[in-house]
Amino acid sequence: MPSVVLDLAETERDELSILVADDDEAIRDLLSDTLRRRGFTDVTLARDGLEALDAIKRYKYDMVLLDLRMPGVHGVEVFDNIVSMYGDDVVIIVTTAYASVEQAVDLMKRGVYDYIVKPFRLHDVTGALERAEQRCRHLRALAGSMELVFTMVCLMENKDPYLRNHSARVRDYAVRIARSMGLDSREIRLLEYAALLHDVGKAAIDLRILHKPGPLTPEEWALVKRHPVISRDVISPVKHLSRILPYVYLHHERHDGSGYPEGLAGEEIPLCARVLGLADAYDAMTSERPYRTAMAPEEALRLIEAQSGVLWDPDVVAAMIAVAPKVALMVPA
Numbered sequence: 001m002p003s004v005v006l007d008l009a010e011t012e013r014d015e016l017s018i019l020v021a022d023d024d025e026a027i028r029d030l031l032s033d034t035l036r037r038r039g040f041t042d043v044t045l046a047r048d049g050l051e052a053l054d055a056i057k058r059y060k061y062d063m064v065l066l067d068l069r070m071p072g073v074h075g076v077e078v079f080d081n082i083v084s085m086y087g088d089d090v091v092i093i094v095t096t097a098y099a100s101v102e103q104a105v106d107l108m109k110r111g112v113y114d115y116i117v118k119p120f121r122l123h124d125v126t127g128a129l130e131r132a133e134q135r136c137r138h139l140r141a142l143a144g145s146m147e148l149v150f151t152m153v154c155l156m157e158n159k160d161p162y163l164r165n166h167s168a169r170v171r172d173y174a175v176r177i178a179r180s181m182g183l184d185s186r187e188i189r190l191l192e193y194a195a196l197l198h199d200v201g202k203a204a205i206d207l208r209i210l211h212k213p214g215p216l217t218p219e220e221w222a223l224v225k226r227h228p229v230i231s232r233d234v235i236s237p238v239k240h241l242s243r244i245l246p247y248v249y250l251h252h253e254r255h256d257g258s259g260y261p262e263g264l265a266g267e268e269i270p271l272c273a274r275v276l277g278l279a280d281a282y283d284a285m286t287s288e289r290p291y292r293t294a295m296a297p298e299e300a301l302r303l304i305e306a307q308s309g310v311l312w313d314p315d316v317v318a319a320m321i322a323v324a325p326k327v328a329l330m331v332p333a
């Protein structure tokens with residue numbers, strides 16, 4: 001029987017796409033020559049901020065070498081656009097004159113990966129490129145593992161019409177809330193994994209129970225309440241996901257201690273589990289269920305606000321309300 005070999009090393013060698021944005025032609029040439037000599041061939045050049053903005057809106061580059069001072073659109077505006085479109089998935093190196101190093105350092109706190117001071121020293125450029133390439137490879141590996149998780153969750157959810165796309169929507173809601181609360185990118189990435197995987201334990205529960213139109217018996221309810229425990233146990237052998245276990249396990253805990261499986265309250269529940277719980281509840285409310293119809297987004301948000309401080313952490317509710325117009329646009333079709 002022929003066997004299929006998945007060559008992971010092949011993925012590792014995949015070409016990285018790089019955008020060089022600088023209004024100085026000599027610098028663009030120098031950087032693109034350096035990149036090509038290092039084996040990068042997928043290099044795009046932008047002559048000013050406007051061209052850079054146009055390029056990043058059309059394509060998600062792995063790496064952007066960004067001049068801060070460009071006529072028309074400033075480098076900081078280009079940076080802000082990259083972050084709002086792609087989060088920290090793009091590795092950005094800013095190039096800057098010595099006079100604005102402080103601004104570059106400031107931008108590093110907001111997600112710029114590195115900076116190179118002009119006039120360039122070859123050593124600085126190659127050092128920064130080496131580090132940035134490693135970071136790009138790491139981000140690609142992470143994205144690959146997230147896609148694999150996503151595919152497996154879709155397979156599971158497709159068996160159940162009431163669960164279809166639930167986890168992806170919960171992920172999107174949770175990420176928006178977390179960003180508005182200022183959680184750092186690592187936490188947000190963990191939250192994404194947790195959101196995708198929070199309900200995998202439902203695969204172990206009979207669909208006749210999950211789809212029962214009437215009230216559940218105490219035995220059936222006890223089984224349903226085991227799903228966060230099963231989700232956690234299924235994921236626990238995966239070492240690099242160990243940090244999401246509490247988020248998955250505790251996504252049905254409630255602010256007043258009325259949730260399950262532990263009955264934790266307030267800050268005993270990790271923040272990411274509180275965010276995940278609210279995102280999950282919002283999606284459940286606005287989705288059709290065998291035992292009730294879907295609520296309108298506005299109605300669900302009103303109910304959530306009314307339960308703020310009771311079932312939900314008020315800070316998380318406030319963050320959700322702040323991003324509500326974007327959240328409400330994402331109701332299931």
Ligand SMILES: [Fe+2]
Pocket residue numbers: 198199227228251252280
């Ligand atoms: Fe759940």
